[in-house]
Amino acid sequence: MTMSDKNELSQRFEIKGGDFSRAGKTSTIIKEILQELGIDSSIIVRTSIASYEAEMNVVMYAQRGVLTLSITPEKLYLKLEDEGPGIENIDLAMQEGFSTATDEMREMGFGAGMGLPNIKKNADKFEISSTPGKGTTLDIIICLDKTGKR
Amino acid sequence: MTLKEIKELLEAEVIYGNDHLDLEIKFAGGSDLMSDVLAFGKPGILLLTGLSNAQSVRTANIIDAKAIVYVRGKKPDKIGIELAREKGIPLLSTRYMMYTACGLLFSQGLPGVSKLTPKK
Numbered sequence: 001m002t003m004s005d006k007n008e009l010s011q012r013f014e015i016k017g018g019d020f021s022r023a024g025k026t027s028t029i030i031k032e033i034l035q036e037l038g039i040d041s042s043i044i045v046r047t048s049i050a051s052y053e054a055e056m057n058v059v060m061y062a063q064r065g066v067l068t069l070s071i072t073p074e075k076l077y078l079k080l081e082d083e084g085p086g087i088e089n090i091d092l093a094m095q096e097g098f099s100t101a102t103d104e105m106r107e108m109g110f111g112a113g114m115g116l117p118n119i120k121k122n123a124d125k126f127e128i129s130s131t132p133g134k135g136t137t138l139d140i141i142i143c144l145d146k147t148g149k150r
Numbered sequence: 151m152t153l154k155e156i157k158e159l160l161e162a163e164v165i166y167g168n169d170h171l172d173l174e175i176k177f178a179g180g181s182d183l184m185s186d187v188l189a190f191g192k193p194g195i196l197l198l199t200g201l202s203n204a205q206s207v208r209t210a211n212i213i214d215a216k217a218i219v220y221v222r223g224k225k226p227d228k229i230g231i232e233l234a235r236e237k238g239i240p241l242l243s244t245r246y247m248m249y250t251a252c253g254l255l256f257s258q259g260l261p262g263v264s265k266l267t268p269k270k
Contacts, residue, residue, distance in 0.1 A: 021204070021229070023205065023208075024204070024205060024208035024209070024212070025208075027208075027212060028208060028211060028212070028233070031211070031212065041193070041214065042193075045193055045212070045213060045214055048212045048213075049188050049212055049213065052188065052208070052209070052212045053185075053188060107203075108184070108201075108203060108205050109182060109183055109184030109185065109187075109199075109201040109203075109205050109206065109209070110183075110184055110185050110205070111185065112183050112185035112186060113185075114185040114186065114188070114189045115185060117189075118185070118188055118189045121189075
């Protein structure tokens, strides 16, 4: 973890597309970091789920991605930028049950079309942008302040 | 219901976690789809699954599941067992199929994770 002058901890993780055997490792590490920081367990679960779903999307669909975890006293921030096919129709991808998964992905227990909606459900703020043929960016914010949205 | 009672009820083999059999389990859920487990699972859940790759243990760890029961005689791979050991997540394997394993537990009073109540 590196600490900036803004009282912000940040760590960068590289995720390789198609590497199913390692899929989920980054999120397991992120969960460990949050546990070491003594963050509230329900916030850890929400952050880990969002991170895991985002990580699986890179493994399943993209060539590579970078997941950056930043922590300030007020919030957790996950930014995921991937290089991949991008998403043609974001509204459709946000619908529960919509999926373009292959059989291999389904054999891993994923690809049910729940990923992006589930990230949104667990986030206090969620933004997605995508350029077809280039890649997708996710911005996920989870508030640490108990008086926040949740 | 303790994990030991669950082990006996399902005639299950303990793959990892003989030291954790006194764990109290309050509810359970069954799915082979980790997407669904991530969407509907709750911390403390006993996860019944037929998915035996490492994703089952990684998913269980992410949602703070208490233990995993593999159905229809499945057993997790080495990576999964290693992670379970590291995180202290007991792993059991039963020969019963999903429906029967869930039914046995439910009939003995172990509720599901779902908040759905039957329509009147």
